[in-house]
Amino acid sequence: MDIINGGVAAAKGYKAAGIYAGIKKKRKDMALVYSTVPAKAAGTFTTNVVKAAPVKWDMKIIKERKTIQAVVLNSGIANACTGALGEENNYKMAKAVADSLGISANEVLTASTGVIGRQLPIDVIAEGADLLVKALESDAGGGLMAAEAIMTTDTYSKESAVSLLIGGKTVTIGGMAKGSGMIHPNMATLLGVITTDIAISKALLQEAISAVVKDSFNMISIDRDTSTNDSLIILANGLAGNTEITEKNEDYYNFCKALNMVATELARKIAADGEGATKLFETVVVGAKNKEDAVILSKSIITSNLVKTAVYGNDANWGRILCAMGYSGVDFDSDQVDLYIESMDGRIKLVENGMATDYSEETATKILSAKEVRAIADVKMGDGKATAWGCDLTYDYVKINADYRS
Amino acid sequence: MDIINGGVAAAKGYKAAGIYAGIKKKRKDMALVYSTVPAKAAGTFTTNVVKAAPVKWDMKIIKERKTIQAVVLNSGIANACTGALGEENNYKMAKAVADSLGISANEVLTASTGVIGRQLPIDVIAEGADLLVKALESDAGGGLMAAEAIMTTDTYSKESAVSLLIGGKTVTIGGMAKGSGMIHPNMATLLGVITTDIAISKALLQEAISAVVKDSFNMISIDRDTSTNDSLIILANGLAGNTEITEKNEDYYNFCKALNMVATELARKIAADGEGATKLFETVVVGAKNKEDAVILSKSIITSNLVKTAVYGNDANWGRILCAMGYSGVDFDSDQVDLYIESMDGRIKLVENGMATDYSEETATKILSAKEVRAIADVKMGDGKATAWGCDLTYDYVKINADYRS
Numbered sequence: 001m002d003i004i005n006g007g008v009a010a011a012k013g014y015k016a017a018g019i020y021a022g023i024k025k026k027r028k029d030m031a032l033v034y035s036t037v038p039a040k041a042a043g044t045f046t047t048n049v050v051k052a053a054p055v056k057w058d059m060k061i062i063k064e065r066k067t068i069q070a071v072v073l074n075s076g077i078a079n080a081c082t083g084a085l086g087e088e089n090n091y092k093m094a095k096a097v098a099d100s101l102g103i104s105a106n107e108v109l110t111a112s113t114g115v116i117g118r119q120l121p122i123d124v125i126a127e128g129a130d131l132l133v134k135a136l137e138s139d140a141g142g143g144l145m146a147a148e149a150i151m152t153t154d155t156y157s158k159e160s161a162v163s164l165l166i167g168g169k170t171v172t173i174g175g176m177a178k179g180s181g182m183i184h185p186n187m188a189t190l191l192g193v194i195t196t197d198i199a200i201s202k203a204l205l206q207e208a209i210s211a212v213v214k215d216s217f218n219m220i221s222i223d224r225d226t227s228t229n230d231s232l233i234i235l236a237n238g239l240a241g242n243t244e245i246t247e248k249n250e251d252y253y254n255f256c257k258a259l260n261m262v263a264t265e266l267a268r269k270i271a272a273d274g275e276g277a278t279k280l281f282e283t284v285v286v287g288a289k290n291k292e293d294a295v296i297l298s299k300s301i302i303t304s305n306l307v308k309t310a311v312y313g314n315d316a317n318w319g320r321i322l323c324a325m326g327y328s329g330v331d332f333d334s335d336q337v338d339l340y341i342e343s344m345d346g347r348i349k350l351v352e353n354g355m356a357t358d359y360s361e362e363t364a365t366k367i368l369s370a371k372e373v374r375a376i377a378d379v380k381m382g383d384g385k386a387t388a389w390g391c392d393l394t395y396d397y398v399k400i401n402a403d404y405r406s
Numbered sequence: 407m408d409i410i411n412g413g414v415a416a417a418k419g420y421k422a423a424g425i426y427a428g429i430k431k432k433r434k435d436m437a438l439v440y441s442t443v444p445a446k447a448a449g450t451f452t453t454n455v456v457k458a459a460p461v462k463w464d465m466k467i468i469k470e471r472k473t474i475q476a477v478v479l480n481s482g483i484a485n486a487c488t489g490a491l492g493e494e495n496n497y498k499m500a501k502a503v504a505d506s507l508g509i510s511a512n513e514v515l516t517a518s519t520g521v522i523g524r525q526l527p528i529d530v531i532a533e534g535a536d537l538l539v540k541a542l543e544s545d546a547g548g549g550l551m552a553a554e555a556i557m558t559t560d561t562y563s564k565e566s567a568v569s570l571l572i573g574g575k576t577v578t579i580g581g582m583a584k585g586s587g588m589i590h591p592n593m594a595t596l597l598g599v600i601t602t603d604i605a606i607s608k609a610l611l612q613e614a615i616s617a618v619v620k621d622s623f624n625m626i627s628i629d630r631d632t633s634t635n636d637s638l639i640i641l642a643n644g645l646a647g648n649t650e651i652t653e654k655n656e657d658y659y660n661f662c663k664a665l666n667m668v669a670t671e672l673a674r675k676i677a678a679d680g681e682g683a684t685k686l687f688e689t690v691v692v693g694a695k696n697k698e699d700a701v702i703l704s705k706s707i708i709t710s711n712l713v714k715t716a717v718y719g720n721d722a723n724w725g726r727i728l729c730a731m732g733y734s735g736v737d738f739d740s741d742q743v744d745l746y747i748e749s750m751d752g753r754i755k756l757v758e759n760g761m762a763t764d765y766s767e768e769t770a771t772k773i774l775s776a777k778e779v780r781a782i783a784d785v786k787m788g789d790g791k792a793t794a795w796g797c798d799l800t801y802d803y804v805k806i807n808a809d810y811r812s
Contacts, residue, residue: 047733048729048732048733049732049733049736049737049738049740050728050729050731050732050740051732078725080725080729081725081728081740081757081760081761081762082761083741083759083760083761115723115725116723116724116725116726116728116729117724117725117728117757117761117762118762181712182712182726182729184733223711223712224630224709224710224711225710225711225712225726225729225730225733226729226732226733227729228725228728228729228732303630304630304631305629305630305631305711305803305807306587306588306629306631306807309803309804309806309807309808310807310808312804312808313807313808313809315808315809317521317522318522318523319484319486319487319521319522319523319634320522320588320631322456322487322522322523322634323454323456323486323522323588323631323632323633323634324631325456326454326455326456326457326632326634327452327453327454327455327456327590327631327632330455331455332455334455334456334487335489351487351523353489354487354489355487355488355489355523356487356523356524393804394804394808395801395804395805397711397715397804398715398718398799398800398801398803398804399801400715401711401712401715401716401719402715402716402718402719402721402800403719403721
């Protein structure tokens with residue numbers, strides 16, 4: 001498997017663009033991903049009962065249609081809690097892009113991110129759609145432009161792409177995603193698009209993305225707030241020329257492994273760029289009764305405000321980690337737990353059988369001062385294992401969110 | 407019903423004291439509540455599977471004994487995750503107080519709050535026990551001294567007391583409590599003691615406190631972290647001279663009403679003094695399908711970091727409130743929701759049937775700038791109603807918790 005460049009436009013037959021339309025004050029705010037041939041589409045969407053207009057649209061289109069050809073995305077306004085007018089505006093956004101591309105509106109998926117409750121400025125969007133389609137014609141760099149155009153409070157764009165051989169053919173998988181607040185995905189994360197040229201049945205494409213999401217996007221949390229707009233869309237246009245995957249054979253599992261790599265890299269980048277974050281905080285739970293317990297325990301740790309502020313302060317306040325495990329709802333014996341922290345600056349055991357070791361606070365602080373920090377908890381009850389990703393809770397998180405709209 | 411002074415020492419036959427023993431650097435760190443006659447005891451304790459030594463002790467004593475006579479509390483060290491030595495030290499703390507009072511150790515309940523994972527300095531505690539018992543002899547003000555001695559990051563002490571007539575006798579209920587981090591009670595809150603001179607059976611005392619906790623302490627959250635040490639203890643020594651309550655008659659319900667008033671006042675004070683908080687944030691959900699749904703919805707709103715930072719910023723970012731309701735797991739129709747905010751500076755409707763009204767942002771900001779702010783959501787599905795209390799999320803929360811131990 002090779003790591004390559006190009007993001008969402010890396011695979012054969014895909015183009016992408018990102019432009020400034022005028023929804024936000026200055027930065028790029030509209031993106032387009034286009035497959036030159038019809039592509040199968042699958043996706044996972046927010047479980048929030050308050051669903052944004054584009055989420056409702058995409059769920060319907062993916063269910064009803066065999067293929068689609070484009071995804072248009074905007075940042076700045078989420079088009080959630082906008083009623084019937086919001087759904088009409090969402091349709092107009094799809095239609096404007098479809099008209100410029102010469103396809104039909106129901107071949108265009110949509111995604112929006114930004115403030116909840118405001119209506120899309122539909123004239124601005126319509127002009128933006130034309131600009132986007134024109135921008136597709138330019139040379140390389142479209143993937144990056146698109147990844148930049150879906151950013152809100154993100155401080156950098158998130159892309160990932162790999163290629164691998166499947167059935168003797170080079171298959172490419174590339175993606176983009178954005179964070180970085182209201183991130184506690186439940187079935188998907190706030191705006192991710194992955195494209196691939198693999199030939200695969202629609203049913204298996206959906207199954208693959210659903211499985212991969214569980215270990216990647218669904219294992220991150222910035223602030224425990226599950227957004228109204230979470231959408232992860234995957235397109236597969238078959239241009240790699242491999243024999244179409246229609247059963248769970250070796251090709252399928254190789255594809256899943258590569259897809260997992262792309263999804264995990266995007267998810268980690270979102271976690272590391274959480275609003276106000278100074279570092280990526282990874283939690284590994286091993287020895288849980290089963291995987292479900294490990295998932296709950298690891299997510300309980302990365303979502304605790306008290307753990308997150310301690311990580312920010314480089315303070316090995318391990319009692320907060322045990323406390324967060326304790327209220328997770330999972331049954332375990334706290335007198336059995338071992339706890340380690342590690343980073344590129346070393347690794348130490350903080351807790352053995354539920355009590356502090358005689359570790360050095362100085363060493364612990366040094367380890368926690370790295371840009372990527374890992375806590376490992378062994379609950380010694382079985383084989384369950386899970387990894388979750390989050391970030392520290394900082395002054396800047398408060399600053400960003402105390403006046404997000406102003 | 408009359409609101410009176412005296413806190414935990416207000417009811418007949420109770421004395422209290424608070425002193426500096428030397429667990430913390432400077433501030434008072436040990437408290438004692440003493441009933442001159444044996445008192446029935448009931449309590450509710452943390453549901454965290456990681457339970458501090460004093461929690462285990464109290465649960466055992468309350469279950470096994472008919473009466474107790476004292477509660478000793480310390481701040482600075484939580485005596486959680488401290489193994490067998492922690493349980494031994496907890497016993498020694500109870501024994502030291504018992505010896506000074508001339509009673510037996512299993513007539514003394516214990517409670518601890520502070521850093522997890524450190525052992526109690528048992529020599530300091532033993533000396534403190536003697537000082538406490540001596541301090542009991544001094545005149546009024548013991549209730550306040552005790553309330554001050556259990557503070558950790560609290561910025562003020564929390565007391566409440568009322569008196570009322572039951573069966574022609576004056577019955578008094580007084581209490582103290584402390585916050586102000588790791589507060590997301592589940593069956594109790596971090597250290598509360600309520601004393602009353604009412605005559606009541608032990609079974610009904612437990613039933614009353616369990617019922618009242620649901621609507622008071624269990625409806626507050628500072629940071630969604632359920633502590634390892636949550637303990638709410640109630641003592642009833644019968645000195646009011648009323649006919650003992652042994653069934654759910656009018657006297658019982660009058661007692662519950664008064665107890666609820668004391669518990670709610672203490673709970674609100676904890677919420678308003680949440681770590682770093684600048685204001686009390688109250689959420690009322692009405693029109694839910696049933697009470698359970700209303701409880702979940704109101705707690706989902708007050709625990710959302712994004713809602714809490716918006717409240718801090720005086721920003722009527724109502725989309726975050728609907729979003730938090732949406733991911734709570736409760737089924738409702740977001741297109742039906744009405745949302746209001748109010749404070750002493752006025753009241754406005756922000757959302758009608760799921761969409762923004764044409765409210766003035768200026769007025770909304772003025773309302774949100776008050777010291778006590780209320781959001782009211784009507785989901786129009788039934789008669790379910792609940793009130794929850796929390797606070798805003800501020801720079802100071804991060805500051806306090808990034809270097810709590812240093």
